[in-house]
Amino acid sequence: MAQSEPSAVDPGSREGPDSDSDSEQFRQFVSTRSSALLRTAYLLTGDYARAEDLLQSALIRAHRHWRRVRKQGEPEAYVRKIIVNLNTDWWRRRSSFEQVVDTAGDQAPSDPAPDAFAAYELRDELWEALRGLPPKMRAALVLRYFEDLTEAQAAHVLGCSVGTVKSQCSRGLERLRAAYGLAPPPVPDTSQPEHRDSPRISTRRSA
Amino acid sequence: MSTDIEEALRAELAARAETARLRPDFQDALERGIGRDKVRRRVAGGSALALFVAAAVAAAVILNGGASTPAPAHPPTDLSRFSLLQIPTRGSLAHDAAFVADAMRTGRAALDKTVADYEFGPLDPSSFRLLYAGDDGVLRFVVVAGIFNDPHATPDQPSSATSIYDVLIGQSGARAADLHPQAFPGTSQGESAFAVTGESAGPGKPTPLIVLGPTQMTDIQYSPGVTLDKTLHTHRTGVPLKTVDGAAIGEIPGTSSVFAAYGYSMGTAFKATVNGHTTYDFESAASMPAWVNDAISRDPAIVAAHQNLRNLLVQKASGAGLRLGPDDALILSVQMALEDLAIAEHSSITDVQYTVAWIGREDTGLGAVVLDVTVPGLPALQLFADAAAGGANMGDTTQGTLIRLEPSHDAGHVPTTRAQFTGGVSFGQDEGRLAGFTW
Numbered sequence: 001m002a003q004s005e006p007s008a009v010d011p012g013s014r015e016g017p018d019s020d021s022d023s024e025q026f027r028q029f030v031s032t033r034s035s036a037l038l039r040t041a042y043l044l045t046g047d048y049a050r051a052e053d054l055l056q057s058a059l060i061r062a063h064r065h066w067r068r069v070r071k072q073g074e075p076e077a078y079v080r081k082i083i084v085n086l087n088t089d090w091w092r093r094r095s096s097f098e099q100v101v102d103t104a105g106d107q108a109p110s111d112p113a114p115d116a117f118a119a120y121e122l123r124d125e126l127w128e129a130l131r132g133l134p135p136k137m138r139a140a141l142v143l144r145y146f147e148d149l150t151e152a153q154a155a156h157v158l159g160c161s162v163g164t165v166k167s168q169c170s171r172g173l174e175r176l177r178a179a180y181g182l183a184p185p186p187v188p189d190t191s192q193p194e195h196r197d198s199p200r201i202s203t204r205r206s207a
Numbered sequence: 208m209s210t211d212i213e214e215a216l217r218a219e220l221a222a223r224a225e226t227a228r229l230r231p232d233f234q235d236a237l238e239r240g241i242g243r244d245k246v247r248r249r250v251a252g253g254s255a256l257a258l259f260v261a262a263a264v265a266a267a268v269i270l271n272g273g274a275s276t277p278a279p280a281h282p283p284t285d286l287s288r289f290s291l292l293q294i295p296t297r298g299s300l301a302h303d304a305a306f307v308a309d310a311m312r313t314g315r316a317a318l319d320k321t322v323a324d325y326e327f328g329p330l331d332p333s334s335f336r337l338l339y340a341g342d343d344g345v346l347r348f349v350v351v352a353g354i355f356n357d358p359h360a361t362p363d364q365p366s367s368a369t370s371i372y373d374v375l376i377g378q379s380g381a382r383a384a385d386l387h388p389q390a391f392p393g394t395s396q397g398e399s400a401f402a403v404t405g406e407s408a409g410p411g412k413p414t415p416l417i418v419l420g421p422t423q424m425t426d427i428q429y430s431p432g433v434t435l436d437k438t439l440h441t442h443r444t445g446v447p448l449k450t451v452d453g454a455a456i457g458e459i460p461g462t463s464s465v466f467a468a469y470g471y472s473m474g475t476a477f478k479a480t481v482n483g484h485t486t487y488d489f490e491s492a493a494s495m496p497a498w499v500n501d502a503i504s505r506d507p508a509i510v511a512a513h514q515n516l517r518n519l520l521v522q523k524a525s526g527a528g529l530r531l532g533p534d535d536a537l538i539l540s541v542q543m544a545l546e547d548l549a550i551a552e553h554s555s556i557t558d559v560q561y562t563v564a565w566i567g568r569e570d571t572g573l574g575a576v577v578l579d580v581t582v583p584g585l586p587a588l589q590l591f592a593d594a595a596a597g598g599a600n601m602g603d604t605t606q607g608t609l610i611r612l613e614p615s616h617d618a619g620h621v622p623t624t625r626a627q628f629t630g631g632v633s634f635g636q637d638e639g640r641l642a643g644f645t646w
Binding site for chain 1: 215220223227229240241320
């Protein structure tokens, strides 16, 4: 497209794969990294189908800009950022159009033995609490505690300040802690020797 | 210091993540999605070119003092004196100070996010404009725009766009904060006129649309797609929109046909009059409703129809010595041609019947196929498609699909090249937006 022509919608069309080499590299990226990216998408959405939709949309966008994305050297980070942003957008759209009447989502394909029910029930509470968090807060937790990104890296992905990541994680953990039945973390008291008991996972919140 | 909740969260996230598995056909679905995306952007790009010409013609007319002078053969290169960004806010809410203030805040945030998501580079703050704020009693529309600096532009690869706009739509009476941006923001090199087809909320629900042009623009109409008559002539029928100050908002009525809805995001075109001249197709952006995408990619009948087509073409090609891959452009080209035919008749690809009359490779190296096709509502027809196929290292090369009334196989001779397909006419939903197509 000549410079003087307008480009509707996609300014990056000139940056998509335009050679067999580019296309092959894109295919290879999809082949090797899709599973990992899907896991992130699933943790953000709590829904297998929605996660795959997110991943597909993100990869299509990455494909449009593939040459540039590849040149920048971090295609996985780029796609992950799109996934996070698209998920937030989706929530925003859904909140405009739909009333959420069922947040049950997908169940993990596991079949626990009876003596493991208690542990699984506990885990389900944590998972449901996580799914109930606002999307950006959940994303902050997933990026920090699953992707193991630093606060600065998470801030970059989320497009916010490091302080916002800190506060989102702190509030998110607070909510999870309440759902999980844990007492708030003790405030460090530097005037006393540290010998108090740590809160235990087994101290569930009573119904 | 790591707390127990942090450790529990790490363990839970790791365990849950392990349960996520890609569907076996994910790669295929992705390739199809990329194929659709390419075509969609190609269509949008072509439309934007028409838009550019239309806007340039409009600009020339305006600059001539509104006289009904003939349109110039070539558009002027300087559009700086015609710009949507220089027109005061339009729409029924343009003088509602409180709403305008909210719309400015919401719109600015949306535009900043779009710019960030698409990596356009920061907006020039002084360029930000509220172009439209209106409510027709059914829906509420806000349009914002601004100019950005493309940080990736280089002398070798200059930016292909300098301005960007976002369209936010919601229910009538909604607060600005409750309007939602359409998934498909637009960009342009000049700040010219545009139309946006928004997202339908679901089957049977209407699709919103908005058109913004120069204030002299009148009689704005839309056509939701190209249709075919019994002689396979393509045409469009315009539906008028109430036009005020060169702007119009409205809705395309809902349809239960997923393919018709799909067509709205692919084939809707617009026309209008500017100082006595009719300008065709300044459509520039359309949003693919998520439910349409879901239906097309997940509906078992549609998925099976696509799979059957692929299997048949691969099998027939193999018999003819052509090794077709599932990602070859030829397969996608045929699939989309059949979908476009179905859209024209408000039908579905699941209702289209076809047989392969011939398949092989042309002298050009492209794969080619001739199909005998039956679409409910249309006479029997024949379709010719040629595109990259069989590892010919021709990328995504594809040519326009031809159709014709089915002859008696040319006295036993099936055409095997584009030239031999006599009497064929180009057909595709995007055909109806090419220059010269009047309706």
